[in-house]
Amino acid sequence: MVIHSLQFNRAYSIKILFRNFRGFHQKLKGIIMATVIIPDALLVKNYVAGDENALATLIGRHQSKIYGFIYSKVTDRDISDDIFQDTFIKVIKTLKSNSYNEEGKFLPWVMRIAHNLIVDHFRRNKKMPMFRETEEFSIFSIMSDDAPNIEGRMITTQVEDDLKRLIQELPKDQKEVLEMRIYQDLSFKEISELTGVSINTALGRMRYALMNLRKVIDKHQIILTN
Amino acid sequence: MAKIYTSKTLATSKMLPKKETINFLLNYSKALTIQKKGNLIFECIAN
Numbered sequence: 211m212v213i214h215s216l217q218f219n220r221a222y223s224i225k226i227l228f229r230n231f232r233g234f235h236q237k238l239k240g241i242i243m244a245t246v247i248i249p250d251a252l253l254v255k256n257y258v259a260g261d262e263n264a265l266a267t268l269i270g271r272h273q274s275k276i277y278g279f280i281y282s283k284v285t286d287r288d289i290s291d292d293i294f295q296d297t298f299i300k301v302i303k304t305l306k307s308n309s310y311n312e313e314g315k316f317l318p319w320v321m322r323i324a325h326n327l328i329v330d331h332f333r334r335n336k337k338m339p340m341f342r343e344t345e346e347f348s349i350f351s352i353m354s355d356d357a358p359n360i361e362g363r364m365i366t367t368q369v370e371d372d373l374k375r376l377i378q379e380l381p382k383d384q385k386e387v388l389e390m391r392i393y394q395d396l397s398f399k400e401i402s403e404l405t406g407v408s409i410n411t412a413l414g415r416m417r418y419a420l421m422n423l424r425k426v427i428d429k430h431q432i433i434l435t436n
Numbered sequence: 437m438a439k440i441y442t443s444k445t446l447a448t449s450k451m452l453p454k455k456e457t458i459n460f461l462l463n464y465s466k467a468l469t470i471q472k473k474g475n476l477i478f479e480c481i482a483n
Contacts, residue, residue: 291454295453307472
């Protein structure tokens with residue numbers, strides 16, 4: 211019984227020791243992680259030397275700031291992603307071609323690139339603005355279709371039919387002049403030659419034709435507008 | 437119950453780019469090699 215309790219005690223104390231050690235190890239790891247942050251300049255140097263993980267670290271470290279900055283200006287997630295991507299493509303190209311020499315100022319440099327790309331974006335957009343449909347804004351409020359809709363086309367056909375019927379009611383000589391002038395687009399000189407009357411007579415017939423049409427339209431309250 | 441008059445902020449707390457964008461950049465970086473020869477710069481993207 212005594213031996214048993216002794217064994218138990220020993221196992222228990224080892225367990226506590228182990229737990230303490232584990233806690234200490236975690237704490238140490240935390241301290242190391244908190245204090246040993248590789249500076250940007252070193253990461254850039256490593257990346258230029260060929261360490262691809264350095265870029266991942268750099269992006270991971272600054273993505274929130276850079277993306278937030280871009281989004282605050284363009285307020286569109288997709289465009290922000292595009293600009294973010296273009297920014298880092300420029301960063302990668304500059305670093306890979308060994309043209310980067312602003313050591314210690316990595317983030318401001320990237321921010322500057324992002325800023326320039328945002329300016330480019332707005333300049334391009336000014337020439338060809340992009341509209342996106344949202345709940346409050348309908349794209350059709352600025353984009354209209356000029357072609358008549360089915361209703362408009364039906365009304366036009368009806369109006370034209372009504373007018374044709376009205377013209378049929380005119381006296382023959384007036385109808386002839388009006389059809390030649392309006393539908394065949396002839397001049398009064400040509401009409402006078404074709405009908406064998408003087409220009410003045412043709413003009414007078416046209417005038418009477420229009421007056422008669424107006425009279426009939428007024429009398430029957432016909433609406434000939436779309 | 438008292439009303440809460442504070443409104444929700446529109447922006448999410450952390451703005452992060454899409455994972456695809458990051459992956460693209462990392463892969464692009466791995467694929468790209470730039471060679472400088474005198475005045476000429478050669479960009480080579482491995483498939």
